[in-house]
Amino acid sequence: MRLTLYGGAGEIGGNKILLETKSTRIFLDFGIRYSVRAMYFGAFLQPRRFSLLSDYLLTGILPPVRGIYSRELLGEGLDSLDSDAPAVDACIISHAHLDHSGHASFLREDIPLYMGEGARVLIRAREMVRNPSPEHLFNRGRSRGERLCQTFRTGSRITVGDIVLHPIHVDHSIPAAYGFIIETPEKTLAYTGDFRLHGPMGWMSREFIEACGEKAVEALLVEGTRVGDDKRFTEEDVRREMTSLMSSSHGKMVAVVVGSLDFDRLKTVLEASQASGRTLVVSLHHAHILKHLAGGGLRMDVPRMAEDVLMAYQKRRGSGKYEPADYSGWMAELVEDPTIPLLRDADISSRPDRYVLALSRAEDIIELADLRPPPGSPFILSTSEAHSEEQVLEQEKILNWATLLNMRFHHIHASGHASAGDLIESIERINPEKVIPIHTENPHLFRKNLQMEVEIPRTGEALEL
Ligand SMILES: [Zn+2]
Helix, strand or coil, rough: CCCEEEECCCCCCCCCCEEEECCCCCEEEECHHHHHHHHCCCCCCCCHHHHHHHHHHHHHCCCCCCEEECCCCCCCCHHCCCCCCCCCCEEEEECHHHHHHHCCCHEECCCCCCCCCCHHHHHHHHHHHHCCCCCCCCCCCCCCCCCCEECCCCCCCCEEEEEEEEEEEEEECCCCEEEEEEECCCCCCCCCCCCCCCCCCCHHHHHHHHHHHHHCCCCEECCCCCCCCCCCHHHHHHHHHHHHHHHHHHCCCCEEEECCCCHHHHHHHHHHHCCCCCCCEEEHHHHHHHHHHHCCCCCCCCCCCCCCEEEEEECCCCCCCHHHCCCCHHHHHHCCCCCCCCCHHHHHHHHHHEEEECCCCCHHHHHHHHHHHCCCCCEEEEECCCCCCHHHHHHHHHHHHHHHCCEEEEECCCCCCHHHHHHHHHHHHHCEEEEEEEEECCHHHHHHHHHEEEECCCCCCCCCC
């Protein structure tokens, strides 16, 4: 059998792992290669909409593999990549982060797509708040229609040709993240996706690791984002530090930058806000995602909006005067929904010390200008590590705004990825014959720290297993 990485080899994210047996070919993840994309594209330099695929192929963000891309996106000059039948039998998405799922939208519609039930709800909710785009999986515009996808949960069994996949939940900085045990006629493999042990749901990752051990996994595709970093700051540490900072900031407002899909962190911020007698205020975007997750029939404890506990911030748009016509689509639905308690800028600026404001998008930060936080108010950055140049750039701008508004900067964060010590411990427990490090800039550190065989993959080069 063969394994080819078209993304995720020697880089963090962009996982596109082609697994081939004698009769079956599947992709594990089909994410965006942010590190490569940042070399050629940015906020003002975008791929052209009419030649999205060719611009991505030219720059190496997508691989030139025949028979996998949607015919509708294969424009002129790309006929050589077309084929009658699809060249792969399925694509399995480990979780909803874009570095794992973001380019699955380019795959042919007749390639079956699989993802966790929760991942599907998250991706749909995320895409609903943006204009339709060919880069969306579900909200793709009228001409491309809705993409079909099959969902799974822990305990499901996915059979594709002669490959059987067993998805098992893992803990990561987004709900509905999975690892997989993969049985083929030749070998049993495992793919960790992205995972951590130190998070609030660390037991889920441990269950995955135990199952890998029981199945006698022979080759392990393991993420190594933090193989060079042994800091073990937990979600509990985040909660403690935030609570103490919020409680001691008398007369100040608190702003926290938190990813809109990182629910563990949102819960932590909510707990810290409550413990310090404050109300947590989220953006309308954030409230929209919470509403969809709560209504998605998932086995997940989603924080509910409630007066004086968790409220939504109605920002000014259009006329700047809160006219009903300023809000349309999903935003109008939220603003008119009597179950969503809303606050406006005057409510917050009159009593800044009663609130914690969660910012989840770069544009939320400008709202702070209207809220006039008292000088020295804490500004807490609590997002995942910057994995792409774009994020670094945004963080720089965010900091400039915080400084401009005389806020005091703090970084309080626990990673979504296992520490070096936890990674090594997990691998030793699974005890595979061969370790294949992916999703890391430091694959050689696995060789240094492990007694077993480590095979370091290179982009586009097949490994025979
Ligand atoms: Zn990732």
